[in-house]
Amino acid sequence: MAGHGGRTVRDLRRESRTAVLQRLYFDGPMSRLALGSAAGLSSGSVSTVVAELIADGLVEEAGSLGADGGRPRTLVRVAADRGRLIGVDVGETRVRVELFDLAMAELARAERALPGHGSRSYDVRVVAGHILDGVAEVLEAPGAGSGELLGVGVGVPGIVEHTADGTLVHSQTIGWDAVPLEALLRDAGRLPARVPLFIDNGAKTLGQAEMWFGGGRGAHNAVVVLFGSGVGACVVTDDVEHGRAVEWGHLTVRVRGRRCRCGARGCLEAYAGAEALVARWREAGGQPPP
Structure with a gap:
């Protein structure tokens, strides 16, 4: 049966469940009263949805909150062990893979160093192998849990292009030109x-994480800056809700200045990146540790 705007009752029910789960995931535990207000649902609707989610094992009760002059309010939260998530950070010195439960508690971690750092070229098949090895390692680690694996997210340096044939990565600083990373991971x-696989720019994923769980919570506009071997940034505005990666490190700050990689x-990175800082320290007579 069609509802508002051509949506069926099933569509409306799915949207209500999604709204409740999102609010609990990012802001829980919450009482049903607070949850209804945050999700834009009536008290009757939120009670029905929460009861369904508890029956499905997706949500659980989490104690109670005292109320002045009234009955304590029961809190509910996402059932942490109901599912698991994997996050992968392809940095410029290593690949890190982490496994989380739905409460964002870390269950396992694996790291693989990237050899030949500074050569401006990383063998994409080696990187893909590190990702796949890390995923297998964290899933088999003690304490990894048994909840359903809901997705794998991969943050990479460079520009990410989503095409009909899969995700391509363009990263001049590490020698990648239209690398079909998604196909390499899937075809193995x-x-x-x-299991869903999400690949995006590492600065953008960092910015989104800060908006969801870190210093950007509650903000409408933010700039999240990443200083490492390279320099990057993510700009979040009302017009760019999920953030836009900015190649800030390759902004020219000095005409005919230091050579950037x-x-x-x-480029800014030739002055503010970690490798550049160490090089300038060495040029000034410093002795950086190995």
Whole structure:
């Protein structure tokens, strides 16, 4: 049966469940009263949805909250062990893979160093192998839990292009030109079947994480800056809700300045990146540790 705007009752029910789960995931535990207000649902609707989610094992009760002059309010939260998530950070010195439960508690971690750092070229098959090895390692680690694996997210340096044939990565600083990273990971046959795979720019994923769980919570506009071997930024505004990665490190700050590893001269990264800082320290007579 069609509802508002051509949506069926099933669509409306799915939207209500999604709204409740999102609010509990990002803001829980919450009482049903607070949850209804945050999710934009009536008290009757939120009670029905929460009861369904508890019956499905997705939500559980989490104690109570005292109320002045009234009955204590029962709190509910996402059932942490109902599912698991994997996050992968492809940095410029290592690949890190972490496994989380739905309360964002870390269950396991694996790291693989990237050899040949500073050569401006990383063998994408080596990187893909590190990702797949790390995923297998964290899933088999003691204490990894048994909840359903809901997705794998991969943050990478460079520009990420989503095409009909899969995700391509363009990263001049590490020598990647239209690298079909998604296809390499999928075609290996080592990822769990039918598990969603998300690949995006690492600065953008960091910015989104800060908006959800860190210093950007409650803000409408933010700039999240990443200083490492490279320099990056993510700009979040009302017009760019999920953030836009900015190649800030390759902004020219000095005409005909220091040579950047991207090949240009005078980039911010050539002065503020970790490798550049160590190089300038060494040039000034410093002795950086190995």
